[in-house]
Amino acid sequence: MTQPVWDPLVRDCPSRRLLDRIGDRWTVLVVGVLADGRLRFSEIQHAVDGVSQKMLTQTLRALERDGLVARTVFPQVPPRVEYELTDVGRSLLGPLRALTDWATEHMSGVLDARGSYDEAQARDELAAH
Amino acid sequence: MTQPVWDPLVRDCPSRRLLDRIGDRWTVLVVGVLADGRLRFSEIQHAVDGVSQKMLTQTLRALERDGLVARTVFPQVPPRVEYELTDVGRSLLGPLRALTDWATEHMSGVLDARGSYDEAQARDELAAH
DNA sequence: CTGTATCCGACCAGATACTG
DNA sequence: CAGTATCTGGTCGGATACAG
Numbered sequence: 001m002t003q004p005v006w007d008p009l010v011r012d013c014p015s016r017r018l019l020d021r022i023g024d025r026w027t028v029l030v031v032g033v034l035a036d037g038r039l040r041f042s043e044i045q046h047a048v049d050g051v052s053q054k055m056l057t058q059t060l061r062a063l064e065r066d067g068l069v070a071r072t073v074f075p076q077v078p079p080r081v082e083y084e085l086t087d088v089g090r091s092l093l094g095p096l097r098a099l100t101d102w103a104t105e106h107m108s109g110v111l112d113a114r115g116s117y118d119e120a121q122a123r124d125e126l127a128a129h
Numbered sequence: 130m131t132q133p134v135w136d137p138l139v140r141d142c143p144s145r146r147l148l149d150r151i152g153d154r155w156t157v158l159v160v161g162v163l164a165d166g167r168l169r170f171s172e173i174q175h176a177v178d179g180v181s182q183k184m185l186t187q188t189l190r191a192l193e194r195d196g197l198v199a200r201t202v203f204p205q206v207p208p209r210v211e212y213e214l215t216d217v218g219r220s221l222l223g224p225l226r227a228l229t230d231w232a233t234e235h236m237s238g239v240l241d242a243r244g245s246y247d248e249a250q251a252r253d254e255l256a257a258h
Numbered sequence: 259c260t261g262t263a264t265c266c267g268a269c270c271a272g273a274t275a276c277t278g
Numbered sequence: 279c280a281g282t283a284t285c286t287g288g289t290c291g292g293a294t295a296c297a298g
Contacts, residue, residue: 113196
């Protein structure tokens with residue numbers, strides 16, 4: 001018996017590229033803050049702590065290109081640009097929430113496991129002398 | 130109203146670090162091929178197309194450190210090492226499947242959106258001359 | 259305010275060679 | 279078979295300066 005559920009992931013490049021996008025450092029966070037509604041560029045930057053202007057621009061462009069985020073420019077001075085999730089973008093919220101829920105639930109357990117592993121490593125290194 | 134669901138993601142570093150791990154290039158694929166059961170190192174490498182020995186080792190070590198994968202060494206010559214998901218590791222399969230299902234379902238739409246966006250870009254660049 | 263352009267350091271990942 | 283060690287090119291991302 002093979003792994004039918006995972007075949008697309010392993011063999012099929014297109015779906016893997018989608019996962020690559022989700023995997024980057026800021027995409028999930030940006031989609032997250034856009035979950036509630038429209039936001040201006042500066043509002044997103046403020047909400048996603050630590051993101052640089054360059055990275056936020058790149059992330060939003062990629063999301064727009066993939067049709068997950070809609071960009072609206074208001075012809076004003078100074079400029080006003082607002083971003084919001086499209087229907088497709090919103091459809092990603094469910095799966096993403098499943099992941100973050102898992103992370104929240106298992107965070108402490110994983111952190112403990114890391115501690116134990118690192119302790120064991122330290123002991124082994126000492127024993128090597 | 131704030132974004133209560135996403136606050137942990139944006140502000141809480143530990144849970145973000147968990148997502149960072151999932152976001153790397155090979156973790157999801159390795160967890161995927163281990164979904165069915167125990168596998169040897171070489172079997173995993175064969176199943177996950179394109180992964181180098183170095184990256185597979187690093188990925189498996191990280192998963193072991195986090196308690197998502199169990200590593201069993203058989204004291205033989207030549208060595209035999211088997212990997213399998215722990216209970217925690219298996220608990221990640223559900224959320225992961227939600228994501229891959231989403232990717233499969235929306236793949237073509239996203240690809241179309243990319244094509245349209247790139248076309249529009251090309252037109253704009255031509256119009257600039 | 260919302261970008262774009264450029265430079266540069268840090269990290270990632272592949273290739274290769276070697277070991278128990 | 280299952281790693282470790284090292285080198286190196288490429289990419290990511292931050293800082294800065296500047297533009298519309």
